[in-house]
Amino acid sequence: MKTLLCNCNRTMPLDGPALTKALGADGGAPIPVHTTLCRREAGAFQRAARSGDDLLVACTQESRLFLELNQETEGAPGVAERPIRFVNIRETGGWSRDAVGATPKLAALIAAAQLPDPEPVPTVSYRSGGRCVVIGPAEAAERAAAMLDDRLDVTLLVDRAGGALSQRRERAVFAGEVTQLRGWLGAFELSWRHANPIDLELCTRCNACIDACPEGAIDFGYQIDLAACRSHRDCVRVCEAAGAIDFERAPQDFGERFDLVLDLGERPLLSMHQPPQGYFHAGGDERRLIDAVLKLREMSGEFEKPKFFQYKSKLCAHSRNEQVGCDACIEVCSARAIRSEAQTNGGIFVEPHLCVGCGACTTVCPSGALAYAYPGTVDQGKRLRTLLQTYRRAGGRDAALLVHSEGAGARVIDDLGRAARTDRSVHGVPARVLPLAVWHTASVGLDLWLSAVAYGAADVWLLLTEEEAPEYRVALAEQAAVANAILQGMGYRGEHVRLLQVRDARDLPALDAALQLAAAQGVAQPAAYAAQADKRATLDLALDHLLAQAPAAPDEIALPASGSPFGAVQVDTDKCTLCLSCVGACPESALADNPERPQLRFVEKNCVQCGLCATTCPEGAIALQPRLLLADEGKARKQARVLHEVEPYRCIRCSKPFGTLKAIELMLGKLADHPAFRGAAADRLRMCGDCRVIDMHMQSNEVRITDL
Structure with missing residues (x-):
């Protein structure tokens, strides 16, 4: 891809050779730095346009002019055949007070802009x-x-x-x-x-x-x-x-x-x-x-408009058998586009015509049943990794990822960059701060935040404007608390995930000060894994790398009660009858039985803390415990362990084990006064299924012989 740089009439200290080296562009040939590409040096743009190469222009101020100039240039492909991309390096860093040291940041922004476009998503008509x-x-x-x-x-x-x-x-x-x-x-x-x-x-x-x-x-x-x-x-x-x-x-x-x-x-x-x-x-x-x-x-x-989401009903932890568990997506949706179908088809329904693409539902979804598609996590993860790898390779340190919307968030950053150009008291966007424009700030969640830290970011900051509904702010704050609890529990110093809120231009000084906060502690060795389409898989990759690099390795980390996608299930063994209704209710296979013995087993890695097991349990024997289990270098949470086990009840006729003593005793107590189970018939409740059928058949034959 041919990249065109301009220092905007020498108002930005662009280092062409250093940027070329950081980007590995054009086989090492230096990328020229123009002074007035949109005016006196417009011919350079026209020559690049006629070459037919993919173009990236490091200027958004004059994007309309460049598009018109491309259309008027004889021999240049139209934008339908060869789109022209633009990236803002002026307000995002070139006009900041430390712009001289911003080469790693500018190289990272350019490298991310050079990535191929994500695959197109389905549309809603x-x-x-x-x-x-x-x-x-x-x-x-x-x-x-x-x-x-x-x-x-x-x-x-x-x-x-x-x-x-x-x-x-x-x-x-x-x-x-x-x-x-x-x-x-x-x-x-x-x-x-x-x-x-x-x-x-x-x-x-x-x-x-x-x-x-x-x-x-x-x-x-x-x-x-x-x-x-x-x-x-x-x-x-x-x-x-x-x-x-x-x-x-x-x-x-x-x-x-x-x-x-x-x-x-x-x-x-x-x-x-x-x-x-x-x-x-x-x-x-x-x-x-x-x-x-x-x-x-x-x-x-x-x-x-794009269809912003993907929904996998098999992963959904909203409902089972008309019992409601997780309803985080329904609660957070400010467009009222999501409704429960617990009483009909089960799960949820998202009306794509009402969905506005905020992505908050995908951020709070603990299982990954709802996934953001514009773009998906695979493409977004690649973008993050490219940003942070390029920044580090160019000599950058302590990167702070600034996630902002393409609308109001981008306007706020532009305002801050322009203020730094004219007001010496304003610093502007610092050299270590890497802006990441997304369709909506709420669309990026815990899996990508932790991945960003694993890729080398010291901080992840979320810029919130009037676009974010109150529900989004609450949800993002809860998820940020979970992320910080995990990172601080592993011994990483500082508050890694922060919400930066801006209402209007009067908040620019406060934002300017917030962007200059000291860096939190990052990883010593950045990760190289690729983000996955499955949210839980990406979380596991991020956690494994963060734990491997962690300054401390506790056996477990307590997590906030609200918004945690990780945790354990606690079983009151005095109440539990091992009826295993919780196993049938668990949508993530975190709970399982043992065909050989009366056991309730649990794989903590799979648990999303939806609560369906607790609401389904007829004895009220289950409670949730938000936490992240890290024992045995994180292996313990991936292995099945027994939560409850009892000796089986044995058939009074053939001694074959079936059921549990507590379950049989409970059943006998409830059916004691039932006319069908009085006298000798009550013994059938103590028999296995086979012996019960045999006994009923023998009783029937005795009745017929007596009649004769």
């Missing part, structure tokens, strides 16, 4: 015919509709009395109180109840009722203010011909499907942090209204 409903007060709804009429098929739903409708019937108008709104772009289902005496479909807007009402309870919104009405019914008399007013009419329920929704109510009808695409709440805010109108006008046709 939307189809909108442009049918839009505007919900709100009459006058505000009419005004909004006027801004949309030329592009969309607009319907009004007036949800309260007051205001004024147009005298001309230019569009469909309904009235009533919304009872339900659900769906997404192209498939909204709206239900409302109309309880007002005036039916807007029958109303001719002749205004006779307004003149006739002595209390002025009717205005040009053509709905009666029932609190002001004194039941003179003059309005009914003057509306006799149209029949639009009927005080005896029972409330009516209506429902319609719409493609788009503009909500002008004070409180949003859909209050989730991430509302579905096609829904806009403007309230009474003029700026939000204009923004919503501009977007709505472009929302007719067919649209696609």
Whole structure:
């Protein structure tokens, strides 16, 4: 790949030979450093474009100009045939106060940008015919509709009395109180109840009722203010011909499907942090209204977005036999895209049309049943490893990985970089801080955080902005507590995983200071393993390497009660009857029986602390213990151990072992008064299955002989 560098009119101290050496580019030929690639030296870009080589331009400021220049360059392939990539090295480090020492960081950013694109993911399709409903007060709804009429098929739903409708019937108008709104772009289902005496479909807007009402309870919104009405019914008399007013009419329920929704109510009808695409709440805010109108006008046709997740139901620890265990994904989803199917099909269901790709569900999923796909952990892990290996190879030390979103997070970093250019009191993004742009900060979780430390990062920092819902912040804080407990338990000094929260530009000084924190203790020898598609497999690889490099090796590490994907199962042997219902409930094969003996066995590595065993146990004999077992160099957690074992109960007829003494005694106690097991028949409960059948057969024959 041909890489084009520019020092942006000598405002960045770029060392071309050092970068070339760190990248191993062009067989050792130095990468030239341009001064004004976007202006006076644009010819260098055109020559590179005509070469047909893959291009990486280390500038995002002028990306639009370079794309246009490529299109105008004769003989240059189009971007559809040969995409041009861009990487920001200016705000992310070239303008920081320690930019002279930022060569390892810049080399790492360039190397990561040179990686092949991840495999494309499936897409989710939307189809909108442009049918839009505007919900709100009459006058505000009419005004909004006027801004949309030329592009969309607009319907009004007036949800309260007051205001004024147009005298001309230019569009469909309904009235009533919304009872339900659900769906997404192209498939909204709206239900409302109309309880007002005036039916807007029958109303001719002749205004006779307004003149006739002595209390002025009717205005040009053509709905009666029932609190002001004194039941003179003059309005009914003057509306006799149209029949639009009927005080005896029972409330009516209506429902319609719409493609788009503009909500002008004070409180949003859909209050989730991430509302579905096609829904806009403007309230009474003029700026939000204009923004919503501009977007709505472009929302007719067919649209696609990535399918951000993969779901493997066999790994899901949400439910078994209608019992609910882990529901972390449902609780964290701010788009309400995930629902439980414990009472129907089992597991969960993720509605891809509602999913916004935050990835928080995959971060909190302990089993890996939900995996992020945009990109997947294999590609993301490769990117991490490339960043950190290149940084270290170029002489960098104590790398801090700064995970941020491609949207608001990237804007914050740009703001900080530009502030450092003009304000001497601002440091900017330090040379040891490696920004990692992801679709959403919450999409990267414990497996990749620990892998980053295993690959050589001293710190992993998560930049949170207004994009992150409160649920995400809580979940990330819990997962960070687990990561820090593991690393500190192994003897690594410092707080390795931190959440850095930024609300607006006023928080830039605090962020600038936070990015200069002292480094935590990292590994002496970085790992070289590749991240796996399976979350638990990646976690195991990371833990094995971190333990091998650990300054301390305790037998176990206590973990926080919330969010831990690791732990043990404790069994109260006085209560346990070895019914083994917990074995059938365990979705991860952490619990198992022994076909040869009455035993309950446990493999701690497989346990995801979902709690299904505890909720299923009829005796309440099971409790969870969040921890990470490290005994015997981590081998103990991978080996099966016996949690409970008893001597088998032996058949009173053939002495064959079956069941357990406690289980048989419990069964005898519960069936003592049952008429089918009185007298000698009770002995059948003490027999194995074969002897029970033989005894019943012999008893049947004795009865027939007696009858003869």
